[in-house]
Each structure stands twice: as C-alpha cells, then as structure tokens.
Amino acid sequence: MALALSKGVVAIEHERVVGTVLVTCYKEDGATINMVIVDEAMRGRGLGRRLMDEALRLAGDRPLRLVATSEGLPLYEKLGFQETGRILQHQGVVGEIAAPAEAEPASAADMTAIGDLDRLAFGADRGDLFSCLSKVGEFAVVRRERRVAGFAVVRPFGRGEVIGPVVADNLEDAKALVAHFIALRPGRFLRVDTTAAAGLSGWLAEQGLAHVGDGVAMMKPPVEPAQTVPTIFALANQALG
Structure with missing residues (x-):
C-alpha cells in the first residue's frame, strides 16, 4: 500500500539496496515521509541525510509530517522538523x-x-x-x-x-x-x-x-x-x- 501511494528513492551500493525513503503525497495539501531505512553497515556516512534531501525534493512545497525514532530525531531537527506530539x-x-x-x-x-x-x-x-x-x-x-x-x-x-x-x-x-x-x-x-x-x-x-x-x-x-x-x-x- 505504501508503495502504491508513494514516490521513493533507494540507495544502492555494489548492486545492493542499502537505504530507502518514501514520500506519500496527499494531493497538494501535504505529505508524509516514511520508510527511512539505512543499512546498519552504512550508518554514520551521511546516507540518511542524502535520502532525506531526496525526499524533500520529491515533496516540493507540501507541508510535511513524519514519525521519528530516537535515532532519526537529531537529523530531522536539523532539517527543520519540529515535534508536535507523541505516537503510542x-x-x-x-x-x-x-x-x-x-x-x-x-x-x-x-x-x-x-x-x-x-x-x-x-x-x-x-x-x-x-x-x-x-x-x-x-x-x-x-x-x-x-x-x-x-x-x-x-x-x-x-x-x-x-x-x-x-x-x-x-x-x-x-x-x-x-x-x-x-x-x-x-x-x-x-x-x-x-x-x-x-x-x-x-x-x-x-x-x-x-x-x-x-x-x-x-x-x-x-x-x-x-x-x-x-x-x-x-x-x-x-x-x-
């Protein structure tokens, strides 16, 4: 369902997918960024930031939402995202x-x-x-x-x-x-x-x-x-x- 509703980008190294991101657009009213996943062996190399840069490009001017893990929170804050609540x-x-x-x-x-x-x-x-x-x-x-x-x-x-x-x-x-x-x-x-x-x-x-x-x-x-x-x-x- 996420793939059917979204546009996305993958990162590939040596013919293997090592990172993903999807952007789910709801007309021009807004979008969610999701499936932000980086292979554990690739972490610390700036790949998450590059994936997010691509997601922002795909989203255009739409207002954006996402649900952050504790690991991703510092990156999203640097990109201008602000906490609005907690998901349980x-x-x-x-x-x-x-x-x-x-x-x-x-x-x-x-x-x-x-x-x-x-x-x-x-x-x-x-x-x-x-x-x-x-x-x-x-x-x-x-x-x-x-x-x-x-x-x-x-x-x-x-x-x-x-x-x-x-x-x-x-x-x-x-x-x-x-x-x-x-x-x-x-x-x-x-x-x-x-x-x-x-x-x-x-x-x-x-x-x-x-x-x-x-x-x-x-x-x-x-x-x-x-x-x-x-x-x-x-x-x-x-x-x-």
Whole structure:
C-alpha cells in the first residue's frame, strides 16, 4: 500500500539496496515521509541525510509530517522538523468483549461522508489512501442524527490487523469504534497507533492492547496542532499518518 501511494528513492551500493525513503503525497495539501531505512553497515556516512534531501525534493512545497525514532530525531531537527506530539503503539491478542451499540458497519453510501470527516481532521485530502483502504479493509461508523459523526477502519497488517484511522467527535465514540472491531476479533492480534494527546492509550491497555513503543510526531514547517473536531484518535499507521 505504501508503495502504491508513494514516490521513493533507494540507495544502492555494489548492486545492493542499502537505504530507502518514501514520500506519500496527499494531493497538494501535504505529505508524509516514511520508510527511512539505512543499512546498519552504512550508518554514520551521511546516507540518511542524502535520502532525506531526496525526499524533500520529491515533496516540493507540501507541508510535511513524519514519525521519528530516537535515532532519526537529531537529523530531522536539523532539517527543520519540529515535534508536535507523541505516537503510542499498542498491540496484542484481544479477548472477548461486548459489541457496542453505538457503532455499526459502514455502507458504500457512507464513503463520501467518511472522506469529508477525514479531510477535516487530518487537514489534507487523503482520497487515494481511502480508495486503497476500501479495497482491503472494513469500515465502521458512529451516527448522530442520521449523519456519520465518526469512523474507523480495520485491515490486514503485519502479524494480524491494524485499526486505524479512527476519527470521531469525542473519546467515547472513538472507544466505541475500536471496540466494534475488537468484539468481532476475539483471539486475534491487533495493533493501534494512537497519540498521547488523544487520551485513548489507557483504555487500549485495559482491552489487552499493550503499549509497546513510542515515536515522535514531527512537522515541517512547524505548525501548532489544531484542536479540531472531528479528531484523529488513531493513525492509519505511522507511515501514512
């Protein structure tokens, strides 16, 4: 999915790939930089900086986002990226829970409203991403007065499935959307990438999705995160935002 949505560059030495970077553009509204990987034997030679220079060229004038590891953080700061929050990765095998009454499976007729909500919450048109998600994932929605007020997606990812993005007006609706998919998957391995600011982390741990790692959300140019409604409570994943 990342390759289908992105442009990228590889570094090659002696006919072997030793570095990668991808840029996922969301129309002209913004882009994420991801899959910044340098072979361990090549580190300390400036290859990460050269890959990032190529990524910045591919992105053009778009506002940029990425999720940094502690190893990559100093380079991104030098390039003008600024921390905007923390990303918390939760995962685990879930048990049986009751299905919430507030959430229900989405219909094809809901996709326009889902796209509109995501655009408001994310600040960019991710229509291409949602076209991919609609082919491989399942959508759920929360309705208020017959309108779609929140949504979530689940899809195959890694060892199991990832739940995200999750967009809702409030924390309780976000919990209901995540719980909708947990209830349908007892005994399955699930992952959710949330933010520290979202307030979902403690509840995820209570459901059996342990907090297993952090990342630093960064933007260039630095922009104070807007307190938007609806709000993103979980990412599609750390690469795609």
